[in-house]
Amino acid sequence: MHGTGEAMIATALTELFGLRHPIVLAPMGGVSGGRLAAAVSNAGGLGLVGGGYGDAAWLRNELSLLRGETKRPWGVGLITWSLRPEVLELALGYRPSAFLLSFGDPRPYAPAIKAAGSKLICQVQDLEQARVARAAGADLIVAEGTEAGGHGGARATLPLVPAVVDAVAPIPVLAAGGIGDGRGLAAALMLGACGAMLGTRFYASAESLGRDAAKRRIVASDGGNTARTRVFDIVRGYTWPGHFLGRALRNRFMERWDGREADLAADADAARTAYQAAVGEEDYDTAVVWAGEGASLIKGVESAAALVAKISADAEQRLQSATSFLR
């Protein structure tokens, strides 16, 4: 698996999928397309296509694209509460190595996923969901902290990861939320995780489907201007279960409607027309840019290959020199 003369990080994650680096691309809906997922997989990580709510045409397009670009392991992620059987079947037809479900009970879908030969990855936001994931037969559990971009729960990564590790052992656990560089990956390993899943960092990569103007806003953020909100779900017409909110960059639309969700919902049809126009115009004073607090660590847009190489090399160096703390 090596190829270079360097020491490389081996964990339950790299073993499970035959990866060179314990780095997973978060399946950001509409942002983690086939090109980005393939680039992460080709760089030695695990690329997950972000199928989001399950748009069949989009998925078919991106999964076909991905299959033309990589022979390495890859996967797909979908929102559990929005998953339809025909979309599950469609995705499994492309033979992903990994199938990630988040935001809902994965148990109804687990048998089909495992029968198709995909590893089941369940993303959880608290200990109760972790136990459900274990009951579902998850091969890998992602503990996602509240600092992650996009939808998530209320618990923070640093205390959540070791608690999930203890709760589901010996199932391997991946850390997600707030990880943007090799320091975060090395910290995740110290917490008992087998690797890290990164979203926002890869949003601001050359291959992501995010628009340039959105990527520039992530690069400009110091991580302090993100917030969790429901307003973008309301205006887009998605009915999320109550305990999941979406973390995004604060913008004029969020400032206007946060705390006035009922008013927005009451006039959502009119607001949606204006919102969709803003999306088309890449007007991010109105349109959402999902982003996590790890934006503080992002100083520029880079290729996925460069990111995987840099993050893993930095983490390797931190681990290599960990004993230098010891006297």
Next chain:
Amino acid sequence: MHGTGEAMIATALTELFGLRHPIVLAPMGGVSGGRLAAAVSNAGGLGLVGGGYGDAAWLRNELSLLRGETKRPWGVGLITWSLRPEVLELALGYRPSAFLLSFGDPRPYAPAIKAAGSKLICQVQDLEQARVARAAGADLIVAEGTEAGGHGGARATLPLVPAVVDAVAPIPVLAAGGIGDGRGLAAALMLGACGAMLGTRFYASAESLGRDAAKRRIVASDGGNTARTRVFDIVRGYTWPGHFLGRALRNRFMERWDGREADLAADADAARTAYQAAVGEEDYDTAVVWAGEGASLIKGVESAAALVAKISADAEQRLQSATSFLR
């Protein structure tokens, strides 16, 4: 500094104060008394007495107690916006090695602290405050994540720590919030911190001034029943600056008043009488138990010495075996 045959963790923190372990007791107001701070210092960490809002009689009592119990370095922490000059003077009169300020601009107090020979520790919750702390001449900066118990900001520890490290280098940075065991300490070091400050974990220690019934609630918590709120400040009559909220265990009082803060404030005098009675009766369905998400990692009440020994030994072992990830 060693004394045992074991490898021990040396960092800028242990060097700054001559500690055996890079572990700092958070100055929890009214909970981190002289006995607990002395126990942490005697165990090789740095004990900080929690002076809170600056009750002079309480401070005098606890600092006198502490000085009778330890010859090791120790310190005191106070709430900046509540700090009065006579309390500053009183605390400095006990010659603390460290003086921690949090929640406000430390610059007016920095000269007196440094002139008295104390090291200035500034606790910050975001990057803007980190830059103010640097301007104040802080010898050490604590990056406190939102998962911490008691008052804090909105940013989470895992992404906040490396961002603060980058922003204030070469000033050493301590990680706080969500750290409850050796895994968290080792992770903090990987993030670039020089050690960890622990609050909730020491709340549930034998020597803390927390009541047994409160400690039992922390032990029983899985970390998922904490929330940030203003209701306990309102009922106690403290006017905190708007961006700081306090993280506590959810209880009946919080459930009743959260979201109805204006109603509570309108009738705070009557509510206060009932609240204070509940405090006296150790009725924690009403009285507050400040606690962070690290409560998930706390399985019992232990002595401070046992905690310092176990957390540091676990972290040492993690660092020692970090290279086992490398192939």
